[in-house]
Amino acid sequence: MSQSWPSVSRAEMVTPQVIVVGSCMTDLVSVTPRLPKAGETIHGSKFFIGFGGKGANQCIQAARLGVKTSMVCKVGKDSFGNDYIANFTKNHVSTDFVGQTAEAATGAASIIVNAEGQNAIVIVAGANLLLDSEDLKRASTAISRANVLVCQLEIRPEISLEALKMARSSGVKTIFNPAPAVAQLDPEFFTHSDIFCCNESEAEILTAAPVNSPQEAGTAGALLLEKGCKVVIITLGGEGCVILSQEDPTPKHISTNKVKAVDSTGAGDSFVGALAYYMALYPHLCMEDMVKRSNYIASVSVQTAGTQTSYPHRAELPQGMF
Numbered sequence: 001m002s003q004s005w006p007s008v009s010r011a012e013m014v015t016p017q018v019i020v021v022g023s024c025m026t027d028l029v030s031v032t033p034r035l036p037k038a039g040e041t042i043h044g045s046k047f048f049i050g051f052g053g054k055g056a057n058q059c060i061q062a063a064r065l066g067v068k069t070s071m072v073c074k075v076g077k078d079s080f081g082n083d084y085i086a087n088f089t090k091n092h093v094s095t096d097f098v099g100q101t102a103e104a105a106t107g108a109a110s111i112i113v114n115a116e117g118q119n120a121i122v123i124v125a126g127a128n129l130l131l132d133s134e135d136l137k138r139a140s141t142a143i144s145r146a147n148v149l150v151c152q153l154e155i156r157p158e159i160s161l162e163a164l165k166m167a168r169s170s171g172v173k174t175i176f177n178p179a180p181a182v183a184q185l186d187p188e189f190f191t192h193s194d195i196f197c198c199n200e201s202e203a204e205i206l207t208a209a210p211v212n213s214p215q216e217a218g219t220a221g222a223l224l225l226e227k228g229c230k231v232v233i234i235t236l237g238g239e240g241c242v243i244l245s246q247e248d249p250t251p252k253h254i255s256t257n258k259v260k261a262v263d264s265t266g267a268g269d270s271f272v273g274a275l276a277y278y279m280a281l282y283p284h285l286c287m288e289d290m291v292k293r294s295n296y297i298a299s300v301s302v303q304t305a306g307t308q309t310s311y312p313h314r315a316e317l318p319q320g321m322f
């Protein structure tokens, strides 16, 4: 297999505090008055290319808040892959474990956003699906020394699970974001995540219970606790989120500030990235406090168009957040 790795000396490698094993996607975004129906062609008002992929989004949000981060991922040996590596560098994310392959194209996501900020997305994972156990082995020392490891489901699920197990065996805190959701999730994901963080539709798919309100999120969250999760967070868009845990199984609705949403694409990733930041650098905070602050940061992200372009930097946030 043709692939290459950046050559870095030991001295150049800085131990990351947050390490994300996950996806990189080039976002091809069309802005339209409404989402098209099946078989329909409509005119959009704007097109732009952006950086996305749940893993990279989460990593970049964490980095912008000021924590040392590293991404374990694979991109294509193509212009989108080269641009993505430059994007990580620009955002101070370590690329020590970003591989490039000629066997597949950099992952791509075609995104349609309507006037209300709702979206519809098609993903072609490409190089993301070639991230393998060897890549994890290469990053194993960094993983074992990190404070927090974050995984999602835009790479092969068995690789995410292997990363969670590697982190857990070294006492590293794990956040698992089961997105995009699959109904038949390997049950080990529930037991190997310190924090299991999903949105409403993912919670519905995983529990087969409806999630249309904070109360229903609490009910679905209880089903996720039964499956072995330690702490469950279900995000609810403008309603904030619901948290519950084995220690405190009474669901708590943590509402967020009311804002005018312009584009909610990637809000969930902003939330997860912020949570990773707080877990890595503010472990003394209680989960409720971390979640309140993560809600706030994600609510800032929905007020600007784009995915990573909407993620706030530390300097743009109230100092009380830190």
Ligand SMILES: Nc1ncnc2c1ncn2[C@@H]1O[C@H](COP(=O)(O)OP(=O)(O)OP(=O)(O)O)[C@@H](O)[C@H]1O
Binding pocket: 198, 199, 200, 235, 236, 237, 238, 239, 240, 241, 256, 257, 258, 259, 260, 261, 264, 265, 266, 267, 268, 269, 271, 294, 295, 296, 298, 299, 302
């Ligand atoms: N309209 C909004 N107003 C305020 N905060 C919001 C809004 N939408 C999202 N958020 C914040 O972002 C978090 C995640 O949102 P949401 O539940 O929509 O994630 P998601 O569905 O995974 O998003 P995406 O798939 O677009 O990344 C919420 O918990 C909340 O903190």
